[in-house]
Amino acid sequence: MPQTQAAQPPTVYLNGSFLPLDQAQVSVLDRGFLFGDGVYEVMPVYGSQPFRLAEHLGRLANSLAGIRCANPLSNDQWDALFRNLIVRNGGGDLSIYLQVTRGVGPNRDHSFPANAHPSVFVMASPLLPLPEVHRNNGVRAILVEDFRWGRCDIKTITLLANVLLRQQAVDAGAFEAILVRGTQVTEGAASNVFIVRGGQLLTPPKGPLLLPGITRDLVCELASANGIPIQEVALTVEDLQGADEIWLTSSTKEVVPVTNLDGAPVGDGLPGAAYRRIMELYQSFKGLARTGRYQ
Ligand SMILES: Cc1ncc(COP(=O)(O)O)c(C=O)c1O
Numbered sequence: 001m002p003q004t005q006a007a008q009p010p011t012v013y014l015n016g017s018f019l020p021l022d023q024a025q026v027s028v029l030d031r032g033f034l035f036g037d038g039v040y041e042v043m044p045v046y047g048s049q050p051f052r053l054a055e056h057l058g059r060l061a062n063s064l065a066g067i068r069c070a071n072p073l074s075n076d077q078w079d080a081l082f083r084n085l086i087v088r089n090g091g092g093d094l095s096i097y098l099q100v101t102r103g104v105g106p107n108r109d110h111s112f113p114a115n116a117h118p119s120v121f122v123m124a125s126p127l128l129p130l131p132e133v134h135r136n137n138g139v140r141a142i143l144v145e146d147f148r149w150g151r152c153d154i155k156t157i158t159l160l161a162n163v164l165l166r167q168q169a170v171d172a173g174a175f176e177a178i179l180v181r182g183t184q185v186t187e188g189a190a191s192n193v194f195i196v197r198g199g200q201l202l203t204p205p206k207g208p209l210l211l212p213g214i215t216r217d218l219v220c221e222l223a224s225a226n227g228i229p230i231q232e233v234a235l236t237v238e239d240l241q242g243a244d245e246i247w248l249t250s251s252t253k254e255v256v257p258v259t260n261l262d263g264a265p266v267g268d269g270l271p272g273a274a275y276r277r278i279m280e281l282y283q284s285f286k287g288l289a290r291t292g293r294y295q
Helices: 031-035 053-066 075-088 132-137 160-171 214-225 237-241 273-290
Strands: 011-014 017-020 038-046 094-101 119-126 139-145 176-181 184-188 192-197 200-203 230-232 245-250 254-261
Touching: 011 075, 017 075, 031 094, 038 053, 038 075, 038 273, 053 075, 053 094, 053 214, 075 094, 075 119, 132 254, 139 160, 139 245, 160 176, 176 245, 176 254, 184 237, 192 214, 192 237, 200 214, 214 230, 214 245, 214 254, 214 273, 245 273, 254 273
Parallel strands: 139 176, 139 254, 200 230
Antiparallel strands: 011 017, 011 119, 038 094, 094 119, 176 184, 184 192, 192 200, 192 245, 245 254
C-alpha cells in the first residue's frame, strides 16, 4: 500500500504563540465568540511581500478606534508578525487574515470588561486567484436591500448581515449582491462598486455606510495617475442600470467585471475596454509590489 502523507496544518498566530491551526483555541467567553465584538483585516501577499501594508494597518487602527479598543501591537510589531507567519507558511502568494477581539471577560456582559486583553489571531492561507472565466466573461450580480447597521466603515467581525446578503446572491446563482440603501448604492456584500459611464469612472464616496476598501483606493489612485477621469459621487440603481461597465473590487478578487445585473446585460454584456485598462495597470502595480519596490 502506498503511504499517503497527511498535509501539514498551516501555522497560525494566537495571542503571542505560533502554533498549528488545529491547536489554536480561544475561550467561549471571548467577546468575539459571544458578541462579534472585534475587527479584522484581509491583506494579500504577493511574492512573500505584504500588499498595501501601511493602508491595511491604517484601516485596522481606524476600526479599533471605532470600537474603542486599544491597538494591541505597534505597526512594526504587526509587520514583523506578518513576515514571520509568511515564512512559516512557505511564502509566495498568500492571503493574511487577522482579527482582534476585545478579549475574554469574566462573564457574559455586554459592557466592556475592566481588564480584558485583546485577543489576536492571524493566519495565512493560499491566495486563490479569481477564475479566468470571471475575468474574461464577467460575473452576475443582483441588487439587494442593504439592511446592515450604520457603521459599515468599521471592518467588524460581526458579519451576519453580510453573510445573509451574500447568501441571497448565491441562492440566485450570482457572484455578488450589490447593496442598495433607499435610492443609494453603497457597496457589494464583500466588495466596493465602480461604474464606467461615458469614459468616466464613478464610485460612491467614503462615509459610514460603506467600507473604505483598500482596492477601491488603489483603483482610484491608478486611475488618477494614468489620466482616467474618476469621480467619487453617490450612485443610484438607475446609474448602475444605465452603466457602460460595472466593476467590483476587493483585496482577494482585485477588480471583477459585472456583465449581468439582475438578469440584464451591463453595456454590451462583455467586460469593457476600461476594465482591460485598469487590469493592466493593476497587474503592473502588483508586479512592482512583488519585487518589494512598492507596497
Ligand atoms: C463589505 C466590504 N466592502 C468592501 C470590501 C473590499 O475591501 P478591500 O478592497 O479592502 O478588500 C470588502 C472586503 O472584504 C468588504 O467586506
